[in-house]
Amino acid sequence: MATRTDAPTRREQILREAARLFAERGFHGVGVDEIGAAVGISGPGLYRHFAGKDAMLAELLVGISGQLLTGGKRRVAEAEHGPEALLDSLIEGHIDFALDDRDLITLHDRELDRLRDSDRKLVRQLQRQYVELWVEAVRKVYPELVEAHARVAVHAVFGLLNSTPHLSRPSSLPGRTATARMLHKLARGAFAAAAAE
Amino acid sequence: MATRTDAPTRREQILREAARLFAERGFHGVGVDEIGAAVGISGPGLYRHFAGKDAMLAELLVGISGQLLTGGKRRVAEAEHGPEALLDSLIEGHIDFALDDRDLITLHDRELDRLRDSDRKLVRQLQRQYVELWVEAVRKVYPELVEAHARVAVHAVFGLLNSTPHLSRPSSLPGRTATARMLHKLARGAFAAAAAE
DNA sequence: CCGTCAGGTTAACGCTCGCTAACGTCCCTG
DNA sequence: CAGGGACGTTAGCGAGCGTTAACCTGACGG
Numbered sequence: 001m002a003t004r005t006d007a008p009t010r011r012e013q014i015l016r017e018a019a020r021l022f023a024e025r026g027f028h029g030v031g032v033d034e035i036g037a038a039v040g041i042s043g044p045g046l047y048r049h050f051a052g053k054d055a056m057l058a059e060l061l062v063g064i065s066g067q068l069l070t071g072g073k074r075r076v077a078e079a080e081h082g083p084e085a086l087l088d089s090l091i092e093g094h095i096d097f098a099l100d101d102r103d104l105i106t107l108h109d110r111e112l113d114r115l116r117d118s119d120r121k122l123v124r125q126l127q128r129q130y131v132e133l134w135v136e137a138v139r140k141v142y143p144e145l146v147e148a149h150a151r152v153a154v155h156a157v158f159g160l161l162n163s164t165p166h167l168s169r170p171s172s173l174p175g176r177t178a179t180a181r182m183l184h185k186l187a188r189g190a191f192a193a194a195a196a197e
Numbered sequence: 198m199a200t201r202t203d204a205p206t207r208r209e210q211i212l213r214e215a216a217r218l219f220a221e222r223g224f225h226g227v228g229v230d231e232i233g234a235a236v237g238i239s240g241p242g243l244y245r246h247f248a249g250k251d252a253m254l255a256e257l258l259v260g261i262s263g264q265l266l267t268g269g270k271r272r273v274a275e276a277e278h279g280p281e282a283l284l285d286s287l288i289e290g291h292i293d294f295a296l297d298d299r300d301l302i303t304l305h306d307r308e309l310d311r312l313r314d315s316d317r318k319l320v321r322q323l324q325r326q327y328v329e330l331w332v333e334a335v336r337k338v339y340p341e342l343v344e345a346h347a348r349v350a351v352h353a354v355f356g357l358l359n360s361t362p363h364l365s366r367p368s369s370l371p372g373r374t375a376t377a378r379m380l381h382k383l384a385r386g387a388f389a390a391a392a393a394e
Numbered sequence: 395c396c397g398t399c400a401g402g403t404t405a406a407c408g409c410t411c412g413c414t415a416a417c418g419t420c421c422c423t424g
Numbered sequence: 425c426a427g428g429g430a431c432g433t434t435a436g437c438g439a440g441c442g443t444t445a446a447c448c449t450g451a452c453g454g
Contacts, residue, residue: 033441043443044404044445109363152371155364157383166306189393190387190390229412239434242431
């Protein structure tokens with residue numbers, strides 16, 4: 001009822017291009033005229049779709065955090081093969097996101113501070129819930145890991161999984177599935193080491 | 198002869214504050230007046246010490262990359278207890294940097310694209326050398342790891358080690374030395390997993 | 395056939411920013 | 425004690441920014 005899911009509307013088109021540009025040159029480094037040009041209209045035409053430049057960034061960041069959290073919750077709900085499988089599932093989901101939506105991942109931990117207070121609070125809350133989801137999952141697999149340490153480990157693993165966008169060129173990456181497997185192994189290895197005495 | 202090393206000169210003072218501000222609100226988000234105010238002089242007074250705002254960022258980023266590389270090279274040169282100890286030494290050095298100079302680490306992988314072409318090329322070259330240093334050290338410990346995979350692993354571990362600055366507040370961190378030990382274990386665990394069949 | 399509305403356009407505004415110019419002041423040195 | 429350099433200051437410029445205003449056009453329902 002609320003929103004259709006079929007054709008990519010102009011709003012979404014704008015958001016995609018804005019995300020790309022913001023990730024490339026930073027929020028303040030991109031002008032509205034550029035964003036407009038990227039979708040074939042020019043400058044102020046964007047204001048038919050968004051209240052302002054800030055609103056675009058806000059919608060992007062809230063969207064990302066929400067999407068990550070929703071995906072995580074779904075995986076938790078669908079978990080039927082034990083804690084190990086759940087943790088693997090969470091890792092897999094995050095890797096997919098990091099590899100397929102590099103721009104969004106980049107924005108996610110780079111431009112958070114450019115948001116209005118209320119939006120930033122919201123995003124941080126979504127992020128926190130997502131982290132807690134992981135912490136619980138990790139501690140199910142490694143009960144001996146105290147919570148504070150688990151949280152640091154989860155944050156660190158996020159840093160690890162989000163590292164691919166920082167590679168200057170996606171070249172030298174040994175293929176998508178190989179990279180995904182590699183990252184998965186690295187993440188599991190890190191968690192295992194965190195729990196080991 | 199060239200430069201003394203004793204008292205923190207005004208230049209260094211400016212660089213420190215600029216780093217803090219850039220890390221907090223992004224390069225484009227900080228005005229020269231703010232940087233000036235942070236060191237007690239105002240706005241254009243900075244131009245007695247730097248050619249421009251860009252020059253400050255350039256000097257910061259080149260300095261960081263150079264410092265990391267120099268430290269890494271020193272550790273390689275001093276390595277006398279085998280590959281394992283060298284890798285541990287590299288990890289330890291990087292952790293020290295990440296924990297003690299959070300602002301710089303943040304800038305290092307966030308504002309690189311705001312540099313003039315020549316400066317960016319230089320920084321990237323230093324970064325690349327630093328990575329190669331690590332790749333070699335890792336492959337000494339895990340010879341079965343092919344180079345492409347080792348490089349991905351090294352990048353990922355950098356992301357892991359650099360994750361602490363992203364923690365909203367340094368609170369909830371279980372103390373500096375505990376955090377350092379944790380990160381060290383995570384990094385070693387990741388490498389070990391990368392090499393495991 | 396008319397009215398409306400979504401989705402564009404261009405012009406222009408006000409503000410902020412990086413930077414320069416012109417000027418002042420202290421201190422050190424010959 | 426003259427003079428000059430190091431290090432500030434304030435005033436102001438020119439450009440670029442996000443945003444608004446006013447206007448245009450084509451599609452469509454009654």
